[in-house]
Amino acid sequence: MRSHQRNNEQLRPVQVERGFQPGADASVLIKMGNTHVLCAVTVEETVPPFLRDSGRGWITAEYGMLPCSTNSRMAREAARGRSGRTYEIQRLIGRSLRMMVDLDSIGERTLRVDCDVLNADGGTRTAAITGAALALYDAFAKLDNEGTLARPELMPVAAISAGIVNGEARLDLDYSEDSTAEVDANFVMSADGRIIEVQSTAEARPFSRTQFNELLDLAEKGVQELLELWL
Amino acid sequence: MRSHQRNNEQLRPVQVERGFQPGADASVLIKMGNTHVLCAVTVEETVPPFLRDSGRGWITAEYGMLPCSTNSRMAREAARGRSGRTYEIQRLIGRSLRMMVDLDSIGERTLRVDCDVLNADGGTRTAAITGAALALYDAFAKLDNEGTLARPELMPVAAISAGIVNGEARLDLDYSEDSTAEVDANFVMSADGRIIEVQSTAEARPFSRTQFNELLDLAEKGVQELLELWL
Amino acid sequence: MRSHQRNNEQLRPVQVERGFQPGADASVLIKMGNTHVLCAVTVEETVPPFLRDSGRGWITAEYGMLPCSTNSRMAREAARGRSGRTYEIQRLIGRSLRMMVDLDSIGERTLRVDCDVLNADGGTRTAAITGAALALYDAFAKLDNEGTLARPELMPVAAISAGIVNGEARLDLDYSEDSTAEVDANFVMSADGRIIEVQSTAEARPFSRTQFNELLDLAEKGVQELLELWL
Amino acid sequence: MRSHQRNNEQLRPVQVERGFQPGADASVLIKMGNTHVLCAVTVEETVPPFLRDSGRGWITAEYGMLPCSTNSRMAREAARGRSGRTYEIQRLIGRSLRMMVDLDSIGERTLRVDCDVLNADGGTRTAAITGAALALYDAFAKLDNEGTLARPELMPVAAISAGIVNGEARLDLDYSEDSTAEVDANFVMSADGRIIEVQSTAEARPFSRTQFNELLDLAEKGVQELLELWL
Amino acid sequence: MRSHQRNNEQLRPVQVERGFQPGADASVLIKMGNTHVLCAVTVEETVPPFLRDSGRGWITAEYGMLPCSTNSRMAREAARGRSGRTYEIQRLIGRSLRMMVDLDSIGERTLRVDCDVLNADGGTRTAAITGAALALYDAFAKLDNEGTLARPELMPVAAISAGIVNGEARLDLDYSEDSTAEVDANFVMSADGRIIEVQSTAEARPFSRTQFNELLDLAEKGVQELLELWL
């Protein structure tokens, strides 16, 4: 039996707490089972150098894990520098979020989303994307309320992992499954069922196109459920 | 009126949540008003080089702030390296905690306490010490339960800030007070009323011995109240 | 018309030069059109700490670009540190190459593949994987010739990019196509047509499952052609 | 008997040599027994970003130790980065010196004081403050002589250590005392007997308020003697 | 017998390939025996801060080695930072190249030469200077062709090593000679036989003025031959 008494096609229980960090422009603590990620948005009235005087805005993300979020403590990146894994993840989050909105419609400002993992039990990067998308929704609402920027059209986005464990396709792997999976995949999708990002990796041996399609089917279903958080 | 409807001699409301990070050997989320610090202990079966083969253990601390814990976002230390302030604070926390126990009685192991500020509203370093001391208590209890180490004798320790604001001595400053204080002080004390560490700094002009004694009086009272968390 | 007078389903001209760096244990300069990547293998008789005394070997990769490999000079990573993109790419290369061989069969040694881009015109990461796989083949042959290690069974592997440009699915994008693509994907596959890694990213807007399948079809065809380099 | 044939209430012999570094705007080599610290001021016609266009100036300090200033060589911070101790000390020196003068009266300029320890025998941070205050006096005199800035009103400041060694309160610890002290304290005070900074740390066990007051009495006496250097 | 069947006064075979990196403003791959160095020029329309508004240009160089350019792999400087040797060499290259042209005649622009060693068999720094001088010639020709800058007067420059091996003065040492040389020297000279830079180092024991003159005689001859590349 999988954790939380679920079958292969089920998500872990999902909870969202808004406003966890009152100092941020918007913040969401998303919990997917025992994976807890805090997503906080800061609105900055500048853009990176390559966008200056373009009239275009920017959305970017940073990712971190608290040292004791995992079972064996991870050394702090303030001491050892960011790992390759961290760079890879924050680039994925940023790319995915930039698909949510026409950057020409938000003015020359940057929305920076800090995604910090308080507890990690698999699927932190996909939880971060799902939570960050909601936090961006709240941040745009705040900008609208303040009269800074009329709310732009947003495409709801969510992300989920899937994988093949003991030969079975499963949705939303927790850490014990992820660490023994034969295939590990992450999917970012939009409300209309289209794909924003697919990453699928053979961990033990190559996988077939059929297997990949099973994972994609699971992910479509999972993302649709996660997008109910937007209602 | 001060925040939380309190007078100059009162603490902010204090709350403690244990076991916030199940991956740690012990963890405490301490809330003093809107200052929230997560203190998590990791037990490592090694000691720093200068203690090898000494039969002596070590207690040390690391300190960090989440980027959006403050009103204006702080750049992540993973990107810019630790600040001088961070070094200063984590050295203070470590020194204070090492007074809690005879290091010869804990074997050649290190208890590392990660203090991460989730929300900052003044007094993060003293909240970290108070919370970390409780987390160490829990960690030693766990080592005892596991049969690893009989529980050593622990001296309860707590810490509090005090300062002079608008000419008045006040206990437990929140950020708006701290940032305008004429004198800012931090006190670490033990259950028997003795002092472990005093740091008192003139922010606007030098202060008299009388003023300093007023702050020390307030701190004694505050620490006694905080030590009720140990009961 | 696309570069090198090719249609949407064609690769750029591919050339391989072996032994470019006589100081390496094996080296391959692979040219795919104007993308030139030097892949050099070093055999080290040690493994990373997590594999010590496991009887298991390791394959890893590092990636770099010469400053003038691109049209506008890139600052040297020796001066500014590795970028997130570099970390992402070298992790992809390493993961892909480790699928080629049973690591239990190669003894406690590390094969480190340096992939250095001499000229970049799109598709450097996939060219690096294709070239590095060949260089590993040569390195294992050398170990066999020296009597160090009987040649282990190797699964031939190659990689290729595909993308949607102006609404058309195209194979093996060069830089001018890559920089304007609506969808950008990289595929690593094995000789039997199975998948080792898929990464597909929406650059302009989400893509449909049908579009993704078109890219996968192209990639299958391209990888089969590249694997003829192994004959 | 203590070093230099002194009793518990006596300072070590103090000597001051002005102009040691002719390239600086002012420089003082202060010797307290075998602790020798070179304090050199540079006047910069800029201020840190947070003070731009404020009309306000700034005073800051940097601290370093020559590798062979101690009995066992210290690795150079140019090779290993600044230590936490260095950050802590230079922040203390800067805070203390900023109390000497109304920063609104010195114009938008920075006085940077480099405090470099040539020989260390305990009390380097307090010697640095005492010497740096004198060097600032000389730097303001130079600015006045040059016609750049009329000499602002300066509050004389000095600093001294005290501690409890073998149960006895002692003034101005040298290294052999400092390394075995039960309590270690540093005091920065002004000419009128008020306090600028107090830092007092239990090294072996907590200390009582009575003990702390003994240290403060010694420090008051010591600072008065050091301020005779200003006459 | 020396490598390439040459006597003590002979250079290794020299080859030059122009345009190796089409993305650069000019590029030269120089081969001296088995030492291969790629020299690529980038023209930047800025100058370092100390030359702003001076009307004067700048020429500078960076130097790197591919990890497998040597017989035992060198760790990548992107991971460990530049070595002292690298700094020393790139400063030498830059100084030498700045002698080629009156910097007042090239406008406020920087010509940056990247010298990357593809294969190293001794004499990489002198090959880099000889190749970089040719690449600068090509870069100035390009600027002239584009109408950006009329071609300035250039002084042809080349560099060569010499040394004493087994008591014999030899020209153009390869690695096996260099690593056992008693004296090692590098010379940069101009077409009229004058000296731009001399560096001569005793590796085993001091050398006499007579020995030094023998090396200088060899170098004069070698540089004259290398300057035929300019014809």
Add this chain to the structure above:
Amino acid sequence: MRSHQRNNEQLRPVQVERGFQPGADASVLIKMGNTHVLCAVTVEETVPPFLRDSGRGWITAEYGMLPCSTNSRMAREAARGRSGRTYEIQRLIGRSLRMMVDLDSIGERTLRVDCDVLNADGGTRTAAITGAALALYDAFAKLDNEGTLARPELMPVAAISAGIVNGEARLDLDYSEDSTAEVDANFVMSADGRIIEVQSTAEARPFSRTQFNELLDLAEKGVQELLELWL
């Protein structure tokens, strides 16, 4: 007239103070005019990895400048990392000192010489070599006195700069001369008149062999005078 009323062939006044840093194994403060360099030796009972179990010792050097040793303050290398110039100089000092003694005769230990410039007025690297050689003499004497190592045979070594200023060859340039010199050279020589290192650089235009020989003549004379410090 040159500084210190000297002609082109004269050294600046030279003074040596031994034992400046009692914490070092030996220390020499050398003053050549207004250039003051502190050279301190630490004996370490280890060698670098490449010499382990070789029976051979090592001599190495580090070089630094105090921030206010120059007329305009230099940023501290603890903050910005070592410069290329620093690496270049400390490599030169180390190489030169290793010529003083047969490293097989000193056992597996390292003599590390810290050369710190207290005041800089040209010629700091040559003053460092001359002072460090004397400090090594004292360190070997101490090892002999302690009974650790019988005093090995030492070759006295000294170093001096020379240059062409306003068309005239001059010995021992001070900063004002050095910064306007047409040719700048540094020579390290032994007591028997042989050469250990020559570095000569054209600053304004190439120089002739005749000019170089004039500089070498001056240097020979200067070194002989400096070696009188050894008597």
